[in-house]
Amino acid sequence: MSSAPPSSQETTPDLTARARIRDAAITRFADAGVDATSIRAIAADVGVSAGLVIHHFGSKDALRVACDQHVAALVRDRKQRAAAAGAGLDPVAALRDAGDGPPLLRYLARTLVDGSPHVAELVDELVEDAVDYLEQGVATGLITPSDDPRGRAVVLTLWSLGSLVLHEHVNRILGIDLTGDPRQLGAWAVPASEVLAKGVLPVELYARVRDAFDPNGSDGQDTSPSPRRADREDNER
Amino acid sequence: MSSAPPSSQETTPDLTARARIRDAAITRFADAGVDATSIRAIAADVGVSAGLVIHHFGSKDALRVACDQHVAALVRDRKQRAAAAGAGLDPVAALRDAGDGPPLLRYLARTLVDGSPHVAELVDELVEDAVDYLEQGVATGLITPSDDPRGRAVVLTLWSLGSLVLHEHVNRILGIDLTGDPRQLGAWAVPASEVLAKGVLPVELYARVRDAFDPNGSDGQDTSPSPRRADREDNER
DNA sequence: TGGGGTACTGAACAGGCGTATAGTTGGCTG
DNA sequence: CAGCCAACTATACGCCTGTTCAGTACCCCA
Numbered sequence: 001m002s003s004a005p006p007s008s009q010e011t012t013p014d015l016t017a018r019a020r021i022r023d024a025a026i027t028r029f030a031d032a033g034v035d036a037t038s039i040r041a042i043a044a045d046v047g048v049s050a051g052l053v054i055h056h057f058g059s060k061d062a063l064r065v066a067c068d069q070h071v072a073a074l075v076r077d078r079k080q081r082a083a084a085a086g087a088g089l090d091p092v093a094a095l096r097d098a099g100d101g102p103p104l105l106r107y108l109a110r111t112l113v114d115g116s117p118h119v120a121e122l123v124d125e126l127v128e129d130a131v132d133y134l135e136q137g138v139a140t141g142l143i144t145p146s147d148d149p150r151g152r153a154v155v156l157t158l159w160s161l162g163s164l165v166l167h168e169h170v171n172r173i174l175g176i177d178l179t180g181d182p183r184q185l186g187a188w189a190v191p192a193s194e195v196l197a198k199g200v201l202p203v204e205l206y207a208r209v210r211d212a213f214d215p216n217g218s219d220g221q222d223t224s225p226s227p228r229r230a231d232r233e234d235n236e237r
Numbered sequence: 238m239s240s241a242p243p244s245s246q247e248t249t250p251d252l253t254a255r256a257r258i259r260d261a262a263i264t265r266f267a268d269a270g271v272d273a274t275s276i277r278a279i280a281a282d283v284g285v286s287a288g289l290v291i292h293h294f295g296s297k298d299a300l301r302v303a304c305d306q307h308v309a310a311l312v313r314d315r316k317q318r319a320a321a322a323g324a325g326l327d328p329v330a331a332l333r334d335a336g337d338g339p340p341l342l343r344y345l346a347r348t349l350v351d352g353s354p355h356v357a358e359l360v361d362e363l364v365e366d367a368v369d370y371l372e373q374g375v376a377t378g379l380i381t382p383s384d385d386p387r388g389r390a391v392v393l394t395l396w397s398l399g400s401l402v403l404h405e406h407v408n409r410i411l412g413i414d415l416t417g418d419p420r421q422l423g424a425w426a427v428p429a430s431e432v433l434a435k436g437v438l439p440v441e442l443y444a445r446v447r448d449a450f451d452p453n454g455s456d457g458q459d460t461s462p463s464p465r466r467a468d469r470e471d472n473e474r
Numbered sequence: 475t476g477g478g479g480t481a482c483t484g485a486a487c488a489g490g491c492g493t494a495t496a497g498t499t500g501g502c503t504g
Numbered sequence: 505c506a507g508c509c510a511a512c513t514a515t516a517c518g519c520c521t522g523t524t525c526a527g528t529a530c531c532c533c534a
Contacts, residue, residue, distance in 0.1 A: 017481075017482085033272070033351070035270070035272040035273060036272060038520075038521065038522085039521080039522065039523090040520090040521085040522095048481095048482075048483085049482065049483050049484070050483095050484095050522085050523085051482075051483065051484075051485095051523085051524085051525090052481075052482055052483075054522080054523060054524085055480095055481075055482070056481090059522075059523080060521095060522065060523090089437070089438070109350075110350075112403060112406070113346075113347075113350050113402060113403070113405075114270070115405060120406065120409060123406050123410075124409075124410065127410060134437075142438075142439065142442075143437055143438065144435055144436055144437050144438075146428065146431060146435075147427075147428075147431060148427060148428045148431065151411070151424055151425070151427065151428030152428040152431060152432060152437075154407070154410055154411060154425075154428070155400075155425065155428045155429045155432060156432065156437070158399070158400050158403050158406060158407060159396040159399060159400060161399070161403060161406075162395070162396060162398070162399020162400045162401075162402055162403050163392075163395050163396060163399045164399075165350060165399055165402050165403065166349060166350070166395050166398060166399050166402065168350075168352060169349070169357065169360050169395060169398075170391070170395060172357060172361075173360075173361065173364060173391055174388070174391060185450075186450030186451070187388060188388070188391075188392065189446060189450065190384075190385060190388065190446060190447050190450050190451070191383065191384075191385045191388030191389040191391070191392045192392045193438060193442065193443045193446040193447070194383060194384060194385065194389060194443050194447070195389060195392060195393065195433070195436075196432070196436060196437045196438045196443075197436050197437070197438040197439065197440045197442060197443035198381055198383075198436060198440055198443065199381055199432075199433060199434050199435060199436040200326070200371075200380055200381050200389075200393070200433045200434070201326070201379075201380065201381075201430060201433045201434040202379065202434065203434045203435055205379075205430065205434060206430045206431050206433075206434035206435065209426060209427060209430040210427050210430075210431070213422075213423030213426065213427055214423065214427070254511075254512085275490075275491065275492085276491085276492065276493090277490090277491085277492095285511095285512075285513085286512065286513050286514075287492085287493090287513095288493085288494085288495090288512075288513065288514080288515095289511075289512055289513075291492080291493060291494085292510095292511075292512070293511090296492075296493075297491095297492065297493090
C-alpha cells in the first residue's frame with residue numbers, strides 16, 4: 001500500500017500528499033464533524049482533486065479510520081512524553097494543542113460522541129492511566145484513598161473528557177477555550193480543583209448514597225434488580 | 238386526524254400528525270444525529286409522506302428548531318416539577334426517561350455538542366439553577382461554601398452534562414446506561430458522590446492552583462506571556 | 475532508451491438529499 | 505348544496521455526495 005519512500009516513519013518535516021490530506025481531514029472533521037465534511041472540501045484544502053483522496057485512502061470511511069488512528073497515535077505519544085515528565089490529574093492537560101500539529105483536542109471532542117472504535121480504545125487507555133496515576137498518588141499521600149479506585153478513575157476521566165466535549169458551552173459561559181492556552185483556564189481550573197480538593201457534599205451523604213446502592217454493607221449485586229426503594233438516592237453522579 | 242384532545246396525556250397520546258412527526262424526529266435525531274437522519278426516514282416512521290413534513294414545518298432546519306424548542310419545554314417542565322418535589326445536586330436526575338415520551342436525555346446528549354441556540358439557552362438555565370441550589374445548600378449547611386460559587390456551579394453542571402454526552406463510553410466501561418434506570422446507576426453515582434464528598438486532592442494543592450491563576454498573590458498578568466513556571470499548575474480541571 | 479508503476483487530474487455516474495409544486499381528499503361553514 | 509381550506513400524496517427538480525474511470529505526467533529501474 002503505502003510505499004513511503006522516505007522510510008523514516010517519524011514526522012518528516014516535508015509531508016507527503018497523503019499525510020497532508022489526512023491532516024486536512026483531521027482539521028475539517030474537528031471543526032465541522034465527519035458527516036458535514038465532504039471529500040471535495042478536504043481535497044480543496046490541500047489543493048488536490050477529490051479522486052486523489054480516494055486513491056490514497058480508498059473511501060471516506062477509511063480516511064476517517066486513518067484519522068482516528070493517527071490521532072490516537074499522536075495522543076499516545078504525548079501521553080508517554082507527559083508521563084515521563086510527571087503526569088497530572090488531568091488526562092487532557094498533556095494534549096492541549098501546541099499549535100504545530102492538527103487540532104487533537106477538538107478532533108477528540110468531536111469524535112468522542114460519534115463512536116469510533118479507535119477513540120473508544122483510547123478512552124479505555126486514559127481510564128487505565130488514571131487508575132495507575134491515582135494509585136500512585138494514594139501511595140505517596142497526594143490523593144485521597146477511594147472505596148472504588150477504578151470507579152473513581154472512570155468518573156474523573158469522563159468528567160474531564162466530557163467538559164472537553166462541551167468546550168463550546170464552557171466558552172460561551174466562562175469565555176475561555178478549554179482546547180486552547182492552559183494559562184487562561186483559571187476560571188475553569190480553579191473551581192474544578194476547589195471541588196476536587198474541598199469537596200462539595202457532607203461525607204455522610206456519600207455514605208447514604210453508597211448504602212442505598214449497596215444492599216448490605218459488603219458488596220453484592222450487579223445484575224439482580226433489588227426491589228429496594230433506592231429511587232430517591234440518585235441525586236449525585 | 239382526530240382533532241379532539243382527550244386531555245389525558247397518559248398512555249394514549251392521540252397526537253396530531255404534526256406532533257407525531259415532531260416526536261419521531263426527536264427520536265431519530267437522538268438515535269442517529271440530525272445530519273444522519275433524512276426527512277424521508279422520519280416520514281416513514283410516522284407513515285406519512287416527506288412532503289407533509291415540509292408542509293408542517295417548512296424545512297428540515299425548522300423541524301430541528303421545533304424539536305429543540307419542544308425538548309427544551311419538556312425539560313423546563315420536568316425541572317419545575319422536580320424543584321417542587323425538592324431538587325438534587327444532579328440536574329440530570331430529574332430528566333431521566335420515564336418511558337412515556339420522547340427520549341429527552343438521548344436527544345440532549347446529541348444536540349449538546351452541535352450547537353443549537355435553544356439547547357445552549359437551556360444549559361445556561363441549568364447553570365443558574367445550580368447556582369441557586371448550591372447557594373441554598375450552603376445556607377442550610379448541606380453544601381461546602383465556595384470561593385467562586387458561579388464557577389463551581391458551571392463546573393458541576395458541565396461535568397454532569399458532559400458525562401451524559403459520553404454515556405456510550407460510560408456504558409461500555411461500566412456497563413450502565415446513564416440515560417436509563419436510575420436504580421442501576423450505582424457504579425457511577427457511588428464513586429461520583431465519593432469524589433464530591435471526600436474530595437481527591439489535598440486542600441493545599443487547591444490553594445496552589447488558585448494562587449497560580451490569581452494575580453493577587455504575586456503580580457497581574459493575563460495577556461502577556463509571563464515566563465513564570467505556571468505551565469505545570471494546570472493539572473486539574 | 476524504453477517500460478512500468480505510482481501520483482494525480484477531470485469528467486462522469488448513480489444515488490440520496492431537501493424542497494417545490496400540482497393535485498386529491500374530506501370535513502366544516504356559509 | 506357549493507365553496508373553501510387544511511391535510512396529505514406523488515412526482516419531479518436541482519444539488520451535492522461518494523465513488524469510478526480513463527487518461528496524463530513523472531520518476532525509477534533495466
